[in-house]
Amino acid sequence: MYDWLLFLHLISAFLLAVTVVIYSAVAIGVTTPGRTRFVADRCWDVGGLGTLIFGIWLALNLDQYDFFDGWILGALVLWFIATGLGQTIQRRVNAPDGTGDDARALASMHWIRTIVIIGLLVLMIWKPGA
Amino acid sequence: MSLLAAIRPDDWNLALFVHILGAMLLVGSLVLVAMALAERDIRLGYRSLLFGVLPGWIVMRGGAEWIAEKEKVNDLDPVPSWVDVGYSVSDPMLLLIIIATVCAGIAARRQQRGGALRGTALALAGIMLVACAVAIWAMSTKPT
Numbered sequence: 001m002y003d004w005l006l007f008l009h010l011i012s013a014f015l016l017a018v019t020v021v022i023y024s025a026v027a028i029g030v031t032t033p034g035r036t037r038f039v040a041d042r043c044w045d046v047g048g049l050g051t052l053i054f055g056i057w058l059a060l061n062l063d064q065y066d067f068f069d070g071w072i073l074g075a076l077v078l079w080f081i082a083t084g085l086g087q088t089i090q091r092r093v094n095a096p097d098g099t100g101d102d103a104r105a106l107a108s109m110h111w112i113r114t115i116v117i118i119g120l121l122v123l124m125i126w127k128p129g130a
Numbered sequence: 131m132s133l134l135a136a137i138r139p140d141d142w143n144l145a146l147f148v149h150i151l152g153a154m155l156l157v158g159s160l161v162l163v164a165m166a167l168a169e170r171d172i173r174l175g176y177r178s179l180l181f182g183v184l185p186g187w188i189v190m191r192g193g194a195e196w197i198a199e200k201e202k203v204n205d206l207d208p209v210p211s212w213v214d215v216g217y218s219v220s221d222p223m224l225l226l227i228i229i230a231t232v233c234a235g236i237a238a239r240r241q242q243r244g245g246a247l248r249g250t251a252l253a254l255a256g257i258m259l260v261a262c263a264v265a266i267w268a269m270s271t272k273p274t
Contacts, residue, residue: 003271010270011263014157021158021182022165025174033169036162043161118151125147126140 005058012050013121016082019044020114023089027107037093044086052079070129078120085113145197152189157262159183160255167234167252175251176234183227183258191220215268219261230254 022040026032059065059072066072089109092102138146159182166175194216198204203213230251237247 007267007270010266014154014262014266017154017158018161019158021155022162025162025178030174030177032162033166033171033174036165036169039161039165121147121150121154125143125150 002058002061005054005061009051009054009058012047012054013124015043015047016051016117017047019047019086020117023110024114026093027110041090041094044090048079048083048086055079065130069127071123071127074128075120075123078116078123082113082116082120085109085116089113142197142200145193145200147193149190149193149197152186152191152193153262153266154186156183156186156190157259159186160259160262163230163234164252164255164259167248167255170248172234172238172248175248175255176231176238179227179231179234179251184231187220187224187227191224194220210272211274212268212272215273216265219265219268223258223261226254226258230258 019040022032022036022043026037055075056067059067059069089106092106159178163175163178163183166172166178198213203210233247233254234251237245237251240247
C-alpha cells in the first residue's frame with residue numbers, strides 16, 4: 001500500500017515539474033505552440049490534487065509520521081502558496097488582455113512558484129523534525 | 131526496503147535531492163519536447179532536448195550514482211531488481227536522447243515542417259517518457 005501511494009504521490013509531483021519546466025520556457029520568452037500551455041495547466045491541476053491527496057494518505061498510512069508533524073504542516077503551507085500562485089498565473093496568462101508589465105509580473109510569480117516547489121521537494125526529502 | 135527509504139540516514143538526502151531534481155527536469159523537458167514536436171515546432175523541440183533533457187539526464191544519472199554509492203546497493207548480492215531497472219532504463223536513454231537530438235537538430239536546420247526526422251524524435255521522446263514512468267514505479271515500489 002505504502003509503495004503504491006508513494007508511486008502515485010511521486011507521479012503527481014512529476015506532473016507539477018512538467019508545468020514548472022514548460023512555464024520556465026514561457027518565462028524566458030519562448031513562444032510555446034498551441035496546446036502546450038493547456039497541457040501544462042492540466043498537469044498542474046492533476047499534479048496539485050494528486051500530491052495533496054496521496055501525500056495526506058501517505059502521512060496517515062505510516063505510523064512514524066503524524067499529520068501534525070512540522071514538516072507536513074510546512075509542506076501544506078507551501079502547497080497552498082504554490083497552488084495560489086499557479087492558479088493566478090493560469091488565469092492571467094489565459095486572459096486575452098495581457099500587457100508587457102503583466103508578462104514580467106507573471107514571470108516573477110512563476111519563478112517564486114518554482115522556488116516554492118523546490119522548497120516542497122526539500123521538505124519531502126529532509127523531513128525536518130521527523 | 132520502502133520503510134527503510136522512509137527513515138534513510140540524513141547524509142543520503144542531498145544525493146537523493148539531486149537525483150530527483152534531475153529526473154524532474156528530464157521528465158518536464160521530455161513533455162515539452164513531445165508537445166513541441168507534435169505541434170511541429172522543431173526548433174523548440176531541438177532546444178528543449180539540448181538544454182533541458184540532456185542536462186536533466188546528466189544530473190539525474192550523476193545523482194543516481196552518488197546515492198547508489200552512499201547506499202552501497204551495487205555491493206549487494208544480488209543487486210536489488212529496482213536498481214537494475216534504474217540502470218536498464220537510464221543508460222540506454224542517453225543513446226535515445228542523442229539520436230533524438232541529432233534528428234531534431236537536422237530537421238530544424240533543414241527547416242522541415244514534418245517528415246521522418248521529426249517523427250523519429252517524437253517517437254523517441256514518447257518511448258523515453260514511458261521508460262521514465264517505469265523507472266519512477268521501480269524507484270518508488272522497489273520490487274524485489
